[in-house]
Every structure is written in structure tokens, then in C-alpha cells.
Amino acid sequence: MSSSTYERELEVALDLAKQAGAVIAEAFDQAKHVDTKSTSVDLVTSTDKECERVILGGLREAFPSHSFIGEESHEGGGFSIGSEPTWVVDPVDGTNNFVHAFPFVCVCIGLLVDKQPVLGVVYNPVIDELYVAVKGQGATCNGKRIRVSQCASIRQAIVSTEFGYDRTAQGVAEMTGHVSRLLTAQIRGVRSLGSCAMNVCSVARGRLDAFFEGKNESFGPKPWDMVAAAIILTEAGGVMRDWQGGELDITSGRIMAANSPQLADEIIACLGGNS
Numbered sequence: 001m002s003s004s005t006y007e008r009e010l011e012v013a014l015d016l017a018k019q020a021g022a023v024i025a026e027a028f029d030q031a032k033h034v035d036t037k038s039t040s041v042d043l044v045t046s047t048d049k050e051c052e053r054v055i056l057g058g059l060r061e062a063f064p065s066h067s068f069i070g071e072e073s074h075e076g077g078g079f080s081i082g083s084e085p086t087w088v089v090d091p092v093d094g095t096n097n098f099v100h101a102f103p104f105v106c107v108c109i110g111l112l113v114d115k116q117p118v119l120g121v122v123y124n125p126v127i128d129e130l131y132v133a134v135k136g137q138g139a140t141c142n143g144k145r146i147r148v149s150q151c152a153s154i155r156q157a158i159v160s161t162e163f164g165y166d167r168t169a170q171g172v173a174e175m176t177g178h179v180s181r182l183l184t185a186q187i188r189g190v191r192s193l194g195s196c197a198m199n200v201c202s203v204a205r206g207r208l209d210a211f212f213e214g215k216n217e218s219f220g221p222k223p224w225d226m227v228a229a230a231i232i233l234t235e236a237g238g239v240m241r242d243w244q245g246g247e248l249d250i251t252s253g254r255i256m257a258a259n260s261p262q263l264a265d266e267i268i269a270c271l272g273g274n275s
């Protein structure tokens, strides 16, 4: 598979993202039947399951030799990701938002080759934003080229984070401690959109300057939250990191997206004193 040609893969991913998006849009204002997963705040609905069925079914039919990871069909435990083309799917990122009809909800379809993100489609059908990137070809939203912001320091930055599913006293103290450190560093604003992929795509288009989330494999974003948006961000000129320092590991449960290495380093240093 050449790194410059994923035309067929992109065509299929776009079609399936739009199909799943229509399912989400149809259900968005309706009453939802909600079940819980790992904790009482980790939610799943019939829409998550239906969208995953549509997307994985379509991908398997189009690319039978590839591998697949989907949030709702993942068996739990760790991730064994090989070098073969591997599709990584979050049928609904922001399920809590979806349940509450808060409009930051998206479909994420990403493709790894040699364990690296090479293609990403993130589609929010509620506010109608379709983010697309292919490695080496730039990133777009609704067909228009997007770029990260020029923000150069925490004092001019709007940064988002998420509070995840950890409701232990220690976990909550760590998360609020991070926010406290950023505020004390005179950050311009802190946001929380409720969807990892929407946060990362918001950095990619320059309406946020950075985003960080997660603690470990148990409490933090998973590969399906990261892969599609990661290639969108890097193709828009941004950087993906581990907010505790070092490169992004999609199985670590920790993510940072920033407009530049400089801002990433400044935020990592600011957060670092908390541990």
C-alpha cells in the first residue's frame, strides 16, 4: 500500500461516516435508552451499536484482508495492533453529549498502517463538520483546508481537557489540580467539549490551541478516540504528544494535541508539577 494513495479507503470511510452520521442525526433529539459500561458515567446507547454495525460491516466488506478495532465490539483488555492496515472506529465519540443532546458528537473512522495513522474521517452531523485527512495530503473541514492556530504561549491560549470517568477522590483531585495549575499560569481559557476527537479537531482548525486528557489505560481515551483525529491534527500542522512527556502512544490512555511543539512543551511543564 503506497503512503500517497488511499483513495478507495477514503471513499469508503466517507460513505460510512455519512451513513452513521445520518443515524446519529435522526436519533439526536429523541429519547434514548442508555446502558452503562465500565462505570456509571460510561454510557452506551443503541445508536452507538447501530453505527458500529454499519461502519464495521461496510469496512469488512470493502477490505476483507484488513484488521478492525471498534469500541463497542472490542473485547476489553489490551490492544494488539500489528503492522497490517487496521481500521479503528468510534461509532459515536461523545456519547454522554449525545444522551444529553449537547452537540459535540462525532463518528471517528481512522486507519493505521505500520501502526501509524494514515487516514482519518471525523464527522459531526449535528453541527455539520466533516474533517478529513490523508497522510501527506493536508487536512480539511467541509472541503476547506484547515490549519492550527499561531498561539505561542499559555497566556494567549484556550486549552481544553476532559474529566473522563474517574470519580475517585484522588482521580478528581488530580484532574482539578491540572486545571488549577493552568489557571494559575494565567491561561486565557479552559474548555471541555465532551468528545476527544472534537477537541483534537478543534485544535486542528485553530479554535482551540491545545487539548490534553487521560491518566492511564483504565482512565483515559482509547485508540478509537485518537487515531482518526490524530492524522487530522498533524496534517493541519499540529503535534500529538503524551501530556506527561514523550510521543503519543495510542494505547497509553493519555493524549495531548497542540498547535506547536512550543505550546505543548509549555503546557507539559505546567502540568508536570502535579504528579
Ligand code: MG
Pocket: 090, 092, 093, 094, 196, 224, 225
Ligand atoms: Mg469515544
Ligand code: MG
Pocket: 048, 071, 090, 091, 092, 093, 094, 095
Ligand atoms: Mg464511542
